[in-house]
Amino acid sequence: MKQCIKHALLLFLLVGAVNSEAALRVVTTTEDLAAIARAIGGAGVDVVSLTPGTRDPHFAEAKPSMIRKVSRADLLILIGADMEIGWLPPLLQSARNGRVQSGKAGYLDLSLVVPLLGKMAGPVSRAMGDVHAKGNPHYWLDPRNGARMARAIAIRFGELDPPGQADYQTRLAAFEQTLKQKLKEWQTTLSLIRGQAVIAYHTSFIYLADAFGFSIVDEVEPMPGIAPSAAHLSQLVQQIKSEQIDLLIMEPYYERRSARYLHDQTGIRIAVLPQSVGALPKIETYVDLFDRIVAILSQTGGG
Amino acid sequence: MFNHLHRITSMGILMGACAIFSLPGLAAEDSSLLRQQLIELQQQMQQSQQAYQSRLQALEQRLKQLELEKITLANPAIVRDQTSPSDLPSSQGSPLRIGLSGLFAAGGSTADNDELEDLQGGGHDPNRNGFTVQNVELSLGATVDPYFDAQANIIFLVDREGETEVELEEAFMTTRHLPWGLQVKGGQYFTEFGRQNPQHPHTWAFADQPVVLSRFFGGDGLRSQGARVSWLAPTPWYSELYLGAQNANGETVTSFLAEGAGGDPTDPENIGGHVLIDRDGRDQSDLLYSARWLNGFDLSDTLSMNVGFSGLIGPNTSGRSTETTIVGTDVYLKWQPAYVQRGFPFVSWHTEVLQRHYEAGDSADPTQETLKDWGLFSQVLWGLRPGWVAGLRAEFAEADGGVSTDDDPFRDRRKRLSPNLTWYPSEYSKLRLQYNRDWAEHLDGGNADSLFLQMEFSLGSHAAHTF
Numbered sequence: 001m002k003q004c005i006k007h008a009l010l011l012f013l014l015v016g017a018v019n020s021e022a023a024l025r026v027v028t029t030t031e032d033l034a035a036i037a038r039a040i041g042g043a044g045v046d047v048v049s050l051t052p053g054t055r056d057p058h059f060a061e062a063k064p065s066m067i068r069k070v071s072r073a074d075l076l077i078l079i080g081a082d083m084e085i086g087w088l089p090p091l092l093q094s095a096r097n098g099r100v101q102s103g104k105a106g107y108l109d110l111s112l113v114v115p116l117l118g119k120m121a122g123p124v125s126r127a128m129g130d131v132h133a134k135g136n137p138h139y140w141l142d143p144r145n146g147a148r149m150a151r152a153i154a155i156r157f158g159e160l161d162p163p164g165q166a167d168y169q170t171r172l173a174a175f176e177q178t179l180k181q182k183l184k185e186w187q188t189t190l191s192l193i194r195g196q197a198v199i200a201y202h203t204s205f206i207y208l209a210d211a212f213g214f215s216i217v218d219e220v221e222p223m224p225g226i227a228p229s230a231a232h233l234s235q236l237v238q239q240i241k242s243e244q245i246d247l248l249i250m251e252p253y254y255e256r257r258s259a260r261y262l263h264d265q266t267g268i269r270i271a272v273l274p275q276s277v278g279a280l281p282k283i284e285t286y287v288d289l290f291d292r293i294v295a296i297l298s299q300t301g302g303g
Numbered sequence: 304m305f306n307h308l309h310r311i312t313s314m315g316i317l318m319g320a321c322a323i324f325s326l327p328g329l330a331a332e333d334s335s336l337l338r339q340q341l342i343e344l345q346q347q348m349q350q351s352q353q354a355y356q357s358r359l360q361a362l363e364q365r366l367k368q369l370e371l372e373k374i375t376l377a378n379p380a381i382v383r384d385q386t387s388p389s390d391l392p393s394s395q396g397s398p399l400r401i402g403l404s405g406l407f408a409a410g411g412s413t414a415d416n417d418e419l420e421d422l423q424g425g426g427h428d429p430n431r432n433g434f435t436v437q438n439v440e441l442s443l444g445a446t447v448d449p450y451f452d453a454q455a456n457i458i459f460l461v462d463r464e465g466e467t468e469v470e471l472e473e474a475f476m477t478t479r480h481l482p483w484g485l486q487v488k489g490g491q492y493f494t495e496f497g498r499q500n501p502q503h504p505h506t507w508a509f510a511d512q513p514v515v516l517s518r519f520f521g522g523d524g525l526r527s528q529g530a531r532v533s534w535l536a537p538t539p540w541y542s543e544l545y546l547g548a549q550n551a552n553g554e555t556v557t558s559f560l561a562e563g564a565g566g567d568p569t570d571p572e573n574i575g576g577h578v579l580i581d582r583d584g585r586d587q588s589d590l591l592y593s594a595r596w597l598n599g600f601d602l603s604d605t606l607s608m609n610v611g612f613s614g615l616i617g618p619n620t621s622g623r624s625t626e627t628t629i630v631g632t633d634v635y636l637k638w639q640p641a642y643v644q645r646g647f648p649f650v651s652w653h654t655e656v657l658q659r660h661y662e663a664g665d666s667a668d669p670t671q672e673t674l675k676d677w678g679l680f681s682q683v684l685w686g687l688r689p690g691w692v693a694g695l696r697a698e699f700a701e702a703d704g705g706v707s708t709d710d711d712p713f714r715d716r717r718k719r720l721s722p723n724l725t726w727y728p729s730e731y732s733k734l735r736l737q738y739n740r741d742w743a744e745h746l747d748g749g750n751a752d753s754l755f756l757q758m759e760f761s762l763g764s765h766a767a768h769t770f
Contacts, residue, residue, distance in 0.1 A: 055642070093479070
């Protein structure tokens with residue numbers, strides 16, 4: 001028995017010694033953050049996302065494998081604004097990594113570098129559903145915020161890894177340049193949708209609407225995070241007909257029955273938009289994400 | 304721009320002059336000429352005004368565009384220093400997390416209330432025909448300082464006599480970041496044995512606790528005062544080793560230095576009918592030692608698995624030098640497809656097998672023997688659609704040795720099958736319907752059918768997003 005334990009301990013230590021050496025080990029809570037971090041960090045920075053792009057980062061589950069990743073990280077990048085409140089605090093506690101605790105240089109909350117929309121004025125009650133008092137956390141869906149996030153990431157990379165600072169700034173400049181050009185392209189492509197009234201499934205597209213100038217007039221969910229009732233759906237049918245709303249946008253992970261019902265009743269067109277890098281196949285970079293969103297919107301919307 | 308202004312002013316002067324000169328008594332041809340000139344002037348003015356306005360608009364547009372580009376792409380306007388202390392609490396919620404959860408049940412069974420109390424051995428199980436306040440739990444938690452986190456859970460119960468009981472379920476502190484992957488926890492806490500034991504009643508997937516846990520760990524689960532060290536091993540997969548020592552006496556450490564009630568076999572703290580002696584912990588060898596090795600793997604993007612091995616060794620009250628050992632294995636598998644809405648759908652499978660060796664009586668005791676008990680439970684949960692979970696649990700427990708196991712509700716052969724259906728209107732409330740089919744040797748008819756309706760609310764930050 002004692003021999004057995006000794007061997008097991010030895011095995012642990014040996015395996016632990018063969019870890020790969022990167023300039024920075026970065027853990028992000030979502031694939032969008034990982035994509036931007038990879039664009040800034042290049043090959044020398046090891047970036048891994050805790051949640052896949054196909055899932056709602058709000059409802060991730062703290063799995064043991066995540067503890068492993070966070071425990072070895074030099075930097076943790078998160079969405080913030082309570083997006084990860086349900087699973088990140090216990091994860092941080094279990095990971096026992098002093099470098100990435102809140103307040104340390106290895107903890108980067110990007111909700112602090114973007115202007116948050118949808119902040120709640122007045123008291124917030126759970127009777128209002130899943131509202132975020134600090135503001136809507138889906139801010140990565142505005143490419144202008146992408147530039148802000150990239151800049152904050154580049155600054156933090158430079159602080160944690162001073163020898164790489166110049167490289168990070170160079171990559172940041174290239175990223176910003178691409179985004180600037182692309183933004184014009186996307187806005188031109190989506191000029192038809194400008195000013196249009198749109199219905200969303202969840203309150204997750206307000207930043208996208210802000211970036212491309214359309215307005216979200218209502219949601220399929222009666223309150224954030226509350227499943228649509230028959231009464232709410234029939235009310236939506238009336239609204240879609242009377243206001244002649246022609247487009248419904250939703251994430252791939254939401255149920256399609258409600259949208260299909262609204263389509264059958266009113267003929268409203270449905271655009272299933274990737275909300276994150278990795279939410280649909282072949283979306284690997286932050287630019288890919290908007291390329292796809294714009295492609296889907298220009299095919300479906302803009303009538 | 305000044306050119307435009309100049310033109311407008313001069314036109315104004317001209318128009319004023321026209322008004323002065325267009326006096327009655329002027330020649331008709333002069334008047335018509337003037338009128339024509341006036342019309343021309345008006346048209347000119349309108350044109351230049353339009354041109355002026357459109358240029359102004361274009362300029363404004365350009366200015367906006369420039370500002371936008373400046374802010375967004377070259378120079379983020381509001382990059383704040385994230386390390387400033389004022390920002391610290393903003394992403395982790397309020398500094399003190401306060402939560403209150405209430406768990407209630409209504410039940411009906413073919414067994415009477417006395418039988419039901421034995422069948423539902425858990426202290427938080429619905430255990431009577433009628434209503435049960437299963438658990439009202441006040442929890443407080445926060446980061447103490449840069450070195451510690453702390454948490455306390457205080458339980459309120461209403462017993463069968465209608466009296467309110469208060470229990471300090473847990474109160475412990477945990478280190479935040481010791482080197483080498485170590486963590487120390489100290490205070491009053493649930494022993495990390497298996498997956499189910501450290502879980503609080505409001506996170507259970509079923510209305511009651513598994514039979515084998517009620518038998519080995521008593522109604523409240525295994526918890527005591529002590530300290531433990533855990534080590535996060537530097538392996539490529541998640542692997543954590545826990546070693547702990549806790550006081551072995553008290554009613555929450557059944558199987559060890561619990562005080563029984565004479566030789567009454569129906570007392571759950573009295574094991575195998577053996578007379579318990581007054582034995583208190585004297586030195587460190589009379590502590591309860593625990594070990595757990597937990598591993599976690601992602602088998603694929605959609606399937607994850609945890610495997611744990613746990614062991615306990617400590618003194619028991621059937622003799623001066625008698626010991627109890629308990630070992631257990633737990634397996635947890637969870638499948639979730641690539642696309643999930645609010646954590647649904649999912650399928651999870653959780654199984655634990657436990658075995659206890661209870662040395663009953665010292666070597667001088669003529670009835671000296673080793674009582675062997677074992678049991679298992681296996682439960683499958685299916686989150687079929689957002690907010691809806693169907694579950695099925697199967698259990699088995701038996702023992703050998705002792706006076707007779709047939710009449711002992713805590714050592715007889717028992718089987719239980721429990722299907723249930725839970726609806727979560729939101730993450731903060733739930734309604735659960737559970738049916739229990741019991742087969743137990745100690746029951747007169749050999750079996751019993753029970754139905755429980757359970758409801759729960761959760762206030763504050765405690766139980767946010769538990770699924």
